[in-house]
Each structure stands twice: as structure tokens, then as C-alpha cells.
Amino acid sequence: MxxxxxxxxxxxxxxxxxxxxxxxxxxxxxxxxxxxxxxxxxxxxxxxxxxxxxxxxxxxxxxxxxxxxxxxxxxxxxxxxxxxxxxxxxxxxxxxxxxxxxxxxxxxxxxxxxxxxxxxxHPGCQRRFARQVTEAIERRGLSVQAGIEVEWVVADATGAPATLGPAYGMTRFVEHSDYLREVLRALTAQGLTVLQLHPEYAAGQFEVSVAAEGPVEAADTTMLVRHTIRAVSARHGLRVSYAPVFTEGSVGNGGHLHLSLWRQEQNLGHGGPGRHGLHPDAEQFFAGVLAELPALLALGAPSVASYLRLVPSRFAGAYRCWGLENREAALRLITGSAAGQANAELKCFDAAANPYLEVGAVLAAGLAGLESGLPLPPETPSDPAALVAAERLPASLPEAIDAYEKSALLRQALGSDLYEAVLAVRRAEAELFAGHTDADVIKAVRWRY
CATH class of the missing domain: 3.10.20.70 (Glutamine synthetase, N-terminal domain)
Structure with missing residues (x-):
């Protein structure tokens, strides 16, 4: 394997x-x-x-x-x-x-x-952690296919967004067609299957997605994709930022995690008796993820800057809920046009995350849902921001840290050494930026990711 x-x-x-x-x-x-x-x-x-x-x-x-x-x-x-x-x-x-x-x-x-x-x-090896949880799921006769979208802002030598064309606009695609072609060629030459490559919403922002694969492999691939984009950008005299927010008040860079649960060749997100074709195992798996999501944010949205992105009405998934093609829900269910394409997308994560920690922790939460037979809560079919009962996810890193500290599941899954190291880093970064303005935080991390 x-x-x-x-x-x-x-x-x-x-x-x-x-x-x-x-x-x-x-x-x-x-x-x-x-x-x-x-x-x-x-x-x-x-x-x-x-x-x-x-x-x-x-x-x-x-x-x-x-x-x-x-x-x-x-x-x-x-x-x-x-x-x-x-x-x-x-x-x-x-x-x-x-x-x-x-x-x-x-x-x-x-x-x-x-x-x-x-x-x-090493007990603190995050890649080993992701592998261990993957193997635990496989012992149940199940497997997971995963993929992480890569969004980035491309900037010129001054650090300003290199294109101001409309969101998803052909203008910015034309302005950077040679650059994007080289990105596509480089990824393909490295054996990756590119599914989409297009301009995104924020100024200078683009997105690429590649084919799903096993959880550890998907984490490996997202790192390879980011390295490749950065290298191509440098050859074009451009700078790259994967930071959660590049420009204050704007949509940020997500690192949306896509997951599908399988039993042999059967996608358990399609053709089942549950809502939108979900099989019982898939419902329980996603219920486990939703139940643990506030604590999972300490891994999937790990930066103080992450919470400048994770706000309502910016397609970031700021509410703990799920819904079919609901882009404001933290867990967006996607049925796809074919059985093999059905998956769920966690929209609340960003590229500041260690992908191995993120993937391993989400799988551990899903596995806990399977083991307890956790029921999937009612669907949210509309914008949760308009619903009085909608539950906001943690709105700051300290709030996410608090949820993480209360999670017995993550403490057990990560093991004490890795769990405590993550906790120490989160607490220290929250303290590092305490009292800083949003603009200060964005400036401090813009070129670190």
C-alpha cells in the first residue's frame, strides 16, 4: 500500500x-x-x-x-x-x-x-497517527477516499494580488494562462490527476483539486501540490500565500476536506436507504464528525487567522450542521453525477492545518460515530445564518482550544504526547497574538503559509 x-x-x-x-x-x-x-x-x-x-x-x-x-x-x-x-x-x-x-x-x-x-x-509523528486511524477503519471492512482542495493567492513582487479580475472571471484566467498551464503541466507530470483548476472568489485567488485517494496519500498529495504551485510561481516571478486570510475583510483560503466512505467497491454515500442515499454506516460516520467538530477545529482551523476566515456568509462553513449542497454548512453533502462521486465536504478547515493531523482526527471522530451508532442530526436545508437555532462553531482559537481540551476522544486518538504538543502550540499561538488587531495577525502570517 x-x-x-x-x-x-x-x-x-x-x-x-x-x-x-x-x-x-x-x-x-x-x-x-x-x-x-x-x-x-x-x-x-x-x-x-x-x-x-x-x-x-x-x-x-x-x-x-x-x-x-x-x-x-x-x-x-x-x-x-x-x-x-x-x-x-x-x-x-x-x-x-x-x-x-x-x-x-x-x-x-x-x-x-x-x-x-x-x-x-516517534509518538509525535502526525503522519503515523493518520496511518493508524486509517488502519483502524480498514479493520472494520471499510475504507475512506479523501481529497483536500488547495486554494491560494498569487501575488506580484510587491506582495499585492497579481490579478484583480472578477471572481471566477475569465479576465484573471487570461492574464495568467501561461502560469496556470505550467501549474497544470507540472502537477500532471508528477503523476497527479487534476480534476479542476480555476479562478476563485478573492482577489488573486485560484483553486486546484485533484483525484481522491487514501487518507494518508491525500495528505501527502496536498503537500506536493502546494510545493509545486509555489515552485511554478517562483519561476514566474510570483509569490504564493496559502494563509487563511490574505486581505482583511475578504474571503480567505480554504483547505476543504472531501471524504467518502466505502465498503469494497461500494460508495456508502450513494444508493442507501437514508437521506439523499446515505447508507447507515455513512450516516453514523458523518454524525461522529459533526459531534466532534468544535474540537476538530483546533486541528483543521489551527491559526488565530483561521477565525478571520471562518465567519458567516463567506462560504467557510461557520455553523455546525450539514446539508445537501449547502455551502454555508460546515458539512456539505455532495451526491455527484455518478455513484462514485458522492462525498461530504468539510468547509470549515483551511490550509494552515497539518493535513495528517486533520485527516487522522476527522477519521477518528467518524470511527467513534460508527462504533456508537450515532444518529445523524436533522439536515439544514437553508442558510444557517438565518436560523435562530443554528449553532456557530468556535469563533476564535481560544474557543476551539477549549473544545479540544474537553475532547476525550481526541486525547485518546492522538495519544498523550501528540495531543499535548498540539495543545501547547495552540495555546502559545493564541497568546502570541493576544491583543493584536486583525490586520496585525493577517500581516504576521500572510507569508508563513
Whole structure:
């Protein structure tokens, strides 16, 4: 299975690396970048020359554990399990996802799992967490297909949006057609199936979506997509921001998570006896996600800036409810035009999230719904902002932190080390921006994501 390479014995990983080196050398690759995502949602990397790939695959590459508690501004906090500057971890690349980078000639990329020096899995490894929950669902005879939309603002050298054309407008598409064509070509060259690429709502904003895949693979892919867009943009003299909000008062960059539940070849979001064709397992799964959603925001909308995006009437899903094609509901049900396309979209998440934490936690909540047979609440068929009884999701990071601290489910699912590290980072970032204006927050994080 893709995403499982680092569970192989060292000798097997070394043999896989030797075979990869031969092909990569023939393709003109000089170095390989290993990436992981910290609890603040920032992608961190180490790289090795191609000649060192075998050693890296076998023994890993050193990475300091203090990044478990790093903040968006590169400062550090502390958690019960953190050791400050002491200790070391090993980044072990997953060579099943080894990809030559089309927009960075001479380089390849692979996601990495983190291990301790003695070769045991690091309890704070977010990618391992996502894999574990995925496997728990598979033990029930089920599987999940997932995809994360990527929205970004492209800016010129001054930092201003590079196009002011109408939302979804042909104007901005024409102005940047060469740039977008190169994005499309690069993603396709890397083996990704692009479903849509189009202008979005905010000034300078675009969106791309790719084909659904397994949860860990989807998290890997969203990181690869973002790296690729950033690299293509740099080649065109453009800057990229995935921050939750780029311009104060405007629609922000979402990171909408799409999920579908399957039993073998059957999509449980289609053809069932429940509302809009949902099967009982799908209803229970989505009920579990809705029940845990306030706490899940601490993972899927993890920045102080996330709550400047997560407001009503901006298509952000600011209310804890679900509805068929309801773009103001946090959980939008999509039936699609074919059985395989039915899925649910979590609209309240953004690109500041660590995708492995986000995916793993959502799956854990869905699994809890399955195990308890949780009923799906009544549908919200209209704009929840107009309903007196509509429940707002947390409107600030401290509110989301409060819900996270009360979640026994997430504490158990993440394990104490990872749970406490996330909590420490969230508390520290809330304190970091306490008393700052919205404009200050947006400026501080605009180019961090």
C-alpha cells in the first residue's frame, strides 16, 4: 500500500533506495527533499544528495524534536514530552511517494515519517497517527477516499494580488494562462490527476483539486501540490500565500476536506436507504464528525487567522450542521453525477492545518460515530445564518482550544504526547497574538503559509 514504505525493514528500504537512485540519476536528479509538517502547519524539510539516498532510507536523517512545539513565527513553546534542544529524531523517507519535481529540475521529493534514534516510531509523528486511524477503519471492512482542495493567492513582487479580475472571471484566467498551464503541466507530470483548476472568489485567488485517494496519500498529495504551485510561481516571478486570510475583510483560503466512505467497491454515500442515499454506516460516520467538530477545529482551523476566515456568509462553513449542497454548512453533502462521486465536504478547515493531523482526527471522530451508532442530526436545508437555532462553531482559537481540551476522544486518538504538543502550540499561538488587531495577525502570517 502506498504510504507504508517506512514500515519495511531497513534492508528492504535500502534496496528500494538503490533501485530508485539508478532511475533518478538517469532522470537528472541530484538531490532529494524529505518533508514533514509541524503542529503549527508549517512544512519543514531536510535534503540529501542522491548518493546519500540509500543511507537516508536505511537509517534516516537527523531532525530535532523541538519542532513538535514550534510556532508559526519559528519560536518555540514547551509540552510535557518536549526536550528543548536535547535529543534527535530520524526522518525516514517514504520512497513509495518519491517524486521528481517537475518545477524544480534536479530535485525529487518524498514525505517522511519520524522515528526515534533506536528505530521505534516517534509518538509525535502526525503522519503515523493518520496511518493508524486509517488502519483502524480498514479493520472494520471499510475504507475512506479523501481529497483536500488547495486554494491560494498569487501575488506580484510587491506582495499585492497579481490579478484583480472578477471572481471566477475569465479576465484573471487570461492574464495568467501561461502560469496556470505550467501549474497544470507540472502537477500532471508528477503523476497527479487534476480534476479542476480555476479562478476563485478573492482577489488573486485560484483553486486546484485533484483525484481522491487514501487518507494518508491525500495528505501527502496536498503537500506536493502546494510545493509545486509555489515552485511554478517562483519561476514566474510570483509569490504564493496559502494563509487563511490574505486581505482583511475578504474571503480567505480554504483547505476543504472531501471524504467518502466505502465498503469494497461500494460508495456508502450513494444508493442507501437514508437521506439523499446515505447508507447507515455513512450516516453514523458523518454524525461522529459533526459531534466532534468544535474540537476538530483546533486541528483543521489551527491559526488565530483561521477565525478571520471562518465567519458567516463567506462560504467557510461557520455553523455546525450539514446539508445537501449547502455551502454555508460546515458539512456539505455532495451526491455527484455518478455513484462514485458522492462525498461530504468539510468547509470549515483551511490550509494552515497539518493535513495528517486533520485527516487522522476527522477519521477518528467518524470511527467513534460508527462504533456508537450515532444518529445523524436533522439536515439544514437553508442558510444557517438565518436560523435562530443554528449553532456557530468556535469563533476564535481560544474557543476551539477549549473544545479540544474537553475532547476525550481526541486525547485518546492522538495519544498523550501528540495531543499535548498540539495543545501547547495552540495555546502559545493564541497568546502570541493576544491583543493584536486583525490586520496585525493577517500581516504576521500572510507569508508563513
Amino acid at each position: 502506498v504510504g507504508m514504505a517506512t514500515t519495511h525493514p531497513r534492508a528492504e528500504r535500502a534496496a528500494q533506495a538503490r533501485a530508485a537512485e539508478t532511475q533518478l540519476a538517469a532522470d537528472g536528479i541530484d538531490g532529494v527533499v524529505f518533508g514533514w509538517v509541524d503542529n503549527a502547519g508549517l512544512t519543514r524539510v531536510k535534503s540529501v544528495p542522491l548518493a546519500q539516498l540509500e543511507h537516508a532510507a536505511e537509517y534516516g536523517v537527523g531532525a530535532v524534536p523541538c519542532f513538535d512545539v514550534s510556532l508559526v513565527d519559528d519560536s518555540f513553546t514547551a509540552a510535557p514530552s518536549s526536550t528543548g534542544p536535547v535529543g534527535d529524531l530520524r526522518l525516514v523517507p517514504d520512497l513509495d511517494r518519491l517524486t521528481p519535481l517537475a518545477a524544480q529540475p534536479g530535485w525529487a521529493w518524498a514525505p517522511a515519517d519520524r522515528y526515534t534514534q533506536d528505530g521505534t516510531p
